[in-house]
Amino acid sequence: MTSTTTPMNIVVVGHVDHGKSTLVGRLLHETGALPDGKVETLREVCERRGMPFEWAFVMDALQAERDQGITIDTARIRFRTQARPYVIIDAPGHKEFLKNMITGAASAEAALLVIDAAEGVREQSRRHGYLLHLLGLRQVAVAVNKMDLVNFDQARFEEVKAEIVDYLGSIGLSPTHVIPVAARSGANISTRAAETPWYTGPTVLAALDGFAPALPDTDLPLRFPIQDVYKFDHRRLIAGKIESGRLTVGDTLVFAPSGKSARVASLEHWGAGDVSDRADAGRSVAITLDEQIFVERGQIATHADTPPILSHTIAARLFWLGRNPLTVGARYRLKLATAEHTVEVAAIRRVIDVVDLGHHDGIEVGRNAVAEIELRTRAPVAHDSFVDNPRLGRFVLVEGHDIVGGGVIARAEGEQTGATIGSGIIPVDLHARSLANGHRGGVVWLTGLSGAGKSTIAAEVERRLFLRGWQVTILDGDALRLGLNSDLGFSPKDRAENIRRSGEVAHLLAESGLIVLAAFISPYRADRDRVRTINPEAFHEIHVATALAECERRDPKGLYGKARTGAIPQFTGLSAPYEPPETPDLTLATEGRSIEDCVTELLHYIDNTFALTAKEQAERWGL
Template sequence: MTETALLSPAAPTAAADAASPFNIVVVGHVDHGKSTLVGRLLHETGALPEGKVETLREVCERRGMPFEWAFVMDALQAERDQGITIDTARIRFRSESRPYVIIDAPGHKEFLKNMITGAASAEAALLVIDAVEGVREQSRRHGYLLHLLGLRQVAVAVNKMDLVGHDRDRFAEVRAEIVAYLESIGLVPTQVIPVSARSGANITRPAAEMPWYQGPTVLAALDAFVAAPPPTDRPLRLPVQDVYKFDQRRLIVGRIESGRLAVGDTLLFSPSGKSARVASLEHWGAGTASDRAEAGRSIALTLDEQIFVERGQVASRVETAPQLSHRLLARLFWLGHQPLRVGGRYRLKLATAEHWVEVAAIRRVIDVIDLGRQDAADSVGRNAVAEIELRSRTPIAHDSFADNPRLGRFVLVESYDIVGGGVIAATESDRAQAGDGSGVVTVDIHARALANGHRGGVVWLTGLSGAGKSTLAAEVERRLFLRGWQAKVLDGDALRLGLNADLGFAPADRSENIRRAGEVAHLLADAGMIVLAAFISPYRADRDRVRAINPEAFHEIHVATALDECERRDPKGLYVRARAGTIPDFTGLTAPYEPPEAPELVIETAGRAIEDSVGELLGYLDRALALSARDQAERWGL
């Protein structure tokens, strides 16, 4: 590997040169000279206002402090007093090749949030390292964060070469160390340049003090960065910022993050799945009115039909819609003062949408210093990087960061403070599981289970009249409701007042009664509910037919109360009437009852308090229908 180049990127195209300013972030350990380098660069390219340097020199003289080029960027009074960069500063300059916006990001670890903010909007980075101190903790952390944020064009400036006597061997040592680290995380620096920002050596002119270095200057290295393809080449993504009623129109407002659209296009709004055609477009800012718009433009559009659209939804084309998931795998940088833990709940902000999410798992924590990994951790400390799994009760419209960074970055918020930021690495897409290829999104059983915190199921309580089925079902329904579970009692008497009012009690009618009840119960279970179906259902074959509709969702519970106990209770007086001959074909007396041969649970109610039977059934439901600890979704406080 030579001193002149580590990569040989293609020269920027003319189209790229003429485009909007190229964004570059400057990062590095505190006091390694980032702001000094930027200030010198701005001075030597003529970007500073006339008299700016002289004014700063006068300020320094009045305060009895030496002039620093860093003061050009350190605009805050607190920064001048403390000698550190607190906030990100942005300033424009131009080389002979193209315009730039250069972002000077804080180096101190207390201000990593601001550094990430600056780097997130950059297309390339310049990492500054002190030749005296060499590669430090923050140097490695910043390098890893650049990788995490998806920046792949990084140049390195080894600064303060004047303090090591412009020593070639010292430069080689620092270069070898930083290159080895960056390559280990998948970043290959385009250039490593020895510089002295204070004197301007190798900033815009070759350094006579270092004749052994024949590579490009910092400015030439920046000009060699290749502009990213315009986001217009990516699928359409228009996060809805708001919906306004103006005159008689409903204007859907937002900024096109990627892609393009035109009047007449059919848009799909995710995650609602609703679609409509664009009837009109309105623009803000410079430019004439047009029936087309592309990435970077803020627009208002109207639709050809009045569908419900709200802030946070994402408009796209039907054939290239974003993914919909309740589960996200992400790489996260944690900034919170308190550790991130499994089970923690936060607000996830992605584009204009907000979702409550829970940390379902911490798959590994990465030490950005030595790249050591701790698998299956239960917490993530401040300024650490982790691979985590997030779960949401509501579907999240998104892309993976690799597919579309515009909809692949997010932040986590706790008590109005940003506590973490990251990129979406992979997902389990609900559309992949449930989509039919038409762009219409259905909701599958797995998604409903994640939203409810439990699986749906048909809990079929069978037993003699008076066994306690309805009493048990009603109390269990109440207990489940208090938990926040979705449960509903389906009672035989209630169905005979409506759906099954046309049926009698002959054997054929009894079978049809159970068939209809079974179909309804399974439909409700498919919708994610726990159906507590309380039916005598005396015939084993009828119950087997109900089980066959979906065997995995069917749970047969035999409320095994003996006939004499049921007759003693006789809550509706039915046994008395049957003994008197006014009710023919009464189950247990004049008609058979076929008990289950292999029920999932048998509950003996005779001689027991109702509380004991309720507890026994609830315990079974916890084992059978609750999600695992990892998958359990709580109620999110909504």
């Protein structure tokens, strides 16, 4: 077998007390990886403490672990065979330390799942198997350990083998080998055991050597997350670690998600003698660009022909670690490479029982549960699916200062790659805003006499929509009279100009994706029609129809009383005309009705008008 100098990361997982650390300790002994005298020293320590020697003590470096007899932290130990070097990760099996197990497995290329021959496949065995699947590991060997406890019985081995092969197969994993092992004595670790003449497969070490190395990160597309930007002498250095691919002076880079591009003018390395015009994956470097463009932490530098995915939604497989359950609508911080995004849980597609692989729809995900979820962000996120590039396909969720979940990004049909950003500009059109917001933007123009209830209804509708997460704002005629339109009076000419300005502002806000609740008396039909012509499809005229007598009876601001005494000349409805809409989009009669009834009717209209269609919803979620 050809030897290589590139180490392979292997994670060892399994149910607590099934012998993972013992097996790893024995592996190190068999490969000569232990320092001279290490085993003898440990034997002496055990003898002084009056406890039997365990190979697990080679791995269990923490005093607390020796005392408690369980592995708490992940340990990373190096050894090598004739084929290649390894970094082997001994991960905790105890349920309380699953977070540590995930941390270890996340950086592995392959896995060794350990199962006690006497106890068989346990809940935690299944859970760890599923987590390997969740994290994208496809190379898995199984060691059926403690065969000495069942007298190396072939029938028992075949029973355990059938059970774990069936389970792994049901989640899309096919173990490369299932090996009968007695880690305490070293049976089938590096040499075939005389006790298992019926077994014809490889030893544990041979099975590890049979794993295929992962695709070199340099063969993947360039992913250079920006760590920070520094000003040094006259230069502006953009620093970070190349996660995959390679970067060369002269390359034209596109920064996602901004879409801006520039050429690499120089490449800076750390360390004496490190001078080169090229850097490969794994190197931390700084670059300068041939032009000054705005670049910030969290952006991803890529080549234009191999862009990442840009989307406002992320389909993910998640392992939840939070003390409080994950719920739809909850917001967290998503950390992906060097970027942080505020995300909202848009949907829980299914919650998975890792024991029997049953799944069900759910409104929450409890601690140590696995689920498939949808996350939504306001700004587009640059990412890859985990299958395509693990470096940009793995994330964690943070609440406060605690990591509460980790997962991988699934590959979803219909996701938009960054291929459209080669021009340096990502167009942000109404359609993109609608997909980001979950609704279309537009102007809801409430017209009616003073006292009809326009502002009261608008305020409550705004509150209800805001609680849903919709992007909404109010434009109130009285408020604009104090600022933008403070130079205008109440003559017909000034009234027309007041509505013209207000209409322009309303449509500008609507073009940014907002639902604009515009509450204006706007007495003249021609003025309202003029506002409609700015964008007829976005304008919706709502007549808050209340009789003059009722409005005067309400008189919430005392304006009718002042107008009757002549203190307010040209008052609409009394000394100035009001022209009701002839064909409004909705007539909202308020007399004899509660505010709740009026609000409900207007909300129903807004839902029917501005909610996304089923096709748009599918596009939004990448379905």
